[in-house]
Amino acid sequence: MRQRISEETIEFAKSVNVFDIAQAIGLPLEKTGKSYFTNCIVHSEKTPSFSIEPGKNRYHCFGQCHDTGGKGAISFIMYYEWKKYDETLFLQAVEKVCYYMGHPVVYTDGSRIESDRPVKPPSQFRERVDSPLAEPQMITAVYRSLIDKLSLKKEHINHLRFERRMTIDVIGLRQYRSYPERPYVIAGEINQEFTTLEGVPGFYESVRQDGSGTYWNMSGINGILIPVRNEYGIVQGFQLRVESPKLHPIIEAVNDHPLHAEISDTQILTVHYKKKLIYSGKVQDSSKIPITIAGQLVGNVRVKKRNKYIWLSSTEKRKGSKVVPTYHVAYPPNGMPDGSTIDCSVVDITEGPLKGDIMSEYTGRPAVCFPGLSQWYLAVEGAMKLKPKKVILSIDGDAIRTIHNKDTDEEKEEAGEVVRSLIREFAAEGVSIDLALWDITRSSKGIDDLYISGMKPKLFSIIDFSK
Ligand SMILES: [Zn+2]
Incomplete structure (x- = not known):
């Protein structure tokens, strides 16, 4: 029986631009204006009359052919290989596109066929398939429905109870959920409540293997979904704590x-x-x-x-969207969900929503969390919504680590810079600042572990506007 090709592989083949596949095949391309000309891939000719327009991802024969023309690499490869457009060749065409692009064909059972062609890096013409973000109210409603439909697996409950020392009540209040084993079933159920899930990060449209239509799906892997909430307790997105980052x-x-x-x-x-x-x-x-x-x-x-925490996102997938990273406001359990009864005069600042959830339970104070060191500024934006008089910077020891910047290929230590930036920004807002320090050699390195083990950090006043 023929193996089923994975969604990812099909999505990859769809994203390939005609210009890139023509280049990967090795066709001679002559630039004329916005188009490139080459000899027709269907009929034989001496003067190039076959045009490729990368900007529109289109191709067309202006010569002898009557109907050779279309959009995207998949139909292009059909004409190139079989001299005709034929939907039944779709999967074979996907395999051919991957082959020429030096991309593996991955099947749903995990097996794969490697291409022995050099990997063709995506060019500037690569198709962007992200949809614009849906309206915030729509995203909120979809996420509310998602939380309603999901449960928390035993192994995840055990992790939160015995490693993170949370009570069952608090786990329930925080609404942690397990990423579903059959995400398309959940996405299908949610889609029945909404006309479309387009532009909701985490959701995307899959095309059926036989090309007979589409269905909604979710993008993620096994792990704990941690709701990321704003100052009103409204879920803005999810971080996914991945079981074992590969x-x-x-x-x-x-x-x-x-x-x-x-x-x-x-x-x-x-x-x-x-x-x-x-x-x-x-x-x-x-x-x-x-x-x-x-x-x-x-x-x-x-x-x-790979990172242990990733965003629930569906970037570069059909009708999917990239998540907009945001801050998380963790209120102590007795102040959930909206924090209206909580004293916000002192706010903790830390990295990571789960850490903030745990901290605030022990401190009784709100914690505002930035998702990653490179997005430290989100903590300032989030904290100022609470109008604090003082913030306590609780940046983990393990945050002082080497950061590899993919764009510049530079390695640098970022945490110290982040602390300095936070001090500068909060000082400019007229907020007093304490720095939390603790002995990472005696206790576990994380601030959440410190609180869990019954200890507290030492606070050092950096700036005090109260005097
Ligand atoms: Zn032709």
Whole structure:
């Protein structure tokens, strides 16, 4: 029986621009204005009359063909390979597009076929398939429905109870949920309440394998969904705490050598060159492995651990949207959901919504959390909504870590800079600032672990406007 091709692979093939596939095949392309001309891929000719317009992702034969023309790489490859447009060739066309782009074809049972072509990096013409964000009220309503429909698995309850020391009551109040095993069932149920889920981060439209239509789906993996709330307690999004973040390889090939790397669940890295195994070995997070053939360097494989916390998002998926990162306001359980009865004169500032939830239970104060170090400024925006007189900066010891910036390829220590920036911004708002410090060698390194183990940080006054 033919294996089913995964959604991701189909979405990839759909996102490929005609110009990119023509380049990957190796067709000679002559630029004329906004278009490129080449010999027709269907009829034979001596003067190029076949046009490709990258900006519109379209192609057309102005020569002898009457109806050769269309949009996107999938139909293009049908004409190129089979000299006709035929829907029944859809899946074979998807495989061909992946092959030429040097992209693996992944099947729903996890098996994959690697392409032995060099990986073609996406060009500026890559199709962006994100939809604009839905109205905030719509997103709120969909997320409310999602929380209603999901439950919390036993293993996740156990994690929150025994490792995070939360009571069943608090777990219930915070509305943590498990990412569903059959996300399309949940998405389908929610879609019955709304006309569309377009533009709601986390949801996207899947196309049926046989091309007979579409259905709504969710984008995520097994883990705990942590509601991210604003100052009114309204859910703005979800962070997903991933069970076991996988290691993944980043290939840095020398001279476009066609390298393919994979890391198994047992952390074994295998590297293939033209379908031949050239490297196999156990790897760890942040190792960098030089790959050689007959003593000659053909590239490096850098090993990265994926983040433990990711946003529920459906960027680059059909009718999906990218999440807009936001702050999280954690009120102590007795002040939930909207915090209207809570004294907000002193507010804790920390990284990560789950950490904030735990802290506020012990401190009795609201905690405002930024999602990641690079988005520290969101904490200022969130905290000022509560009009505090003082903030306590509780930035974890493990936050002082090396940050690798993908864009500039720079490694730098960011936490110290974040603390300085927070001090500067809060001081400018006229808010007093305490810095929380604790011994990370004696207790666990996280501020939440510190509170859980019955200790408190030492507070140092940085700026005091009350005098
Ligand atoms: Zn033609």
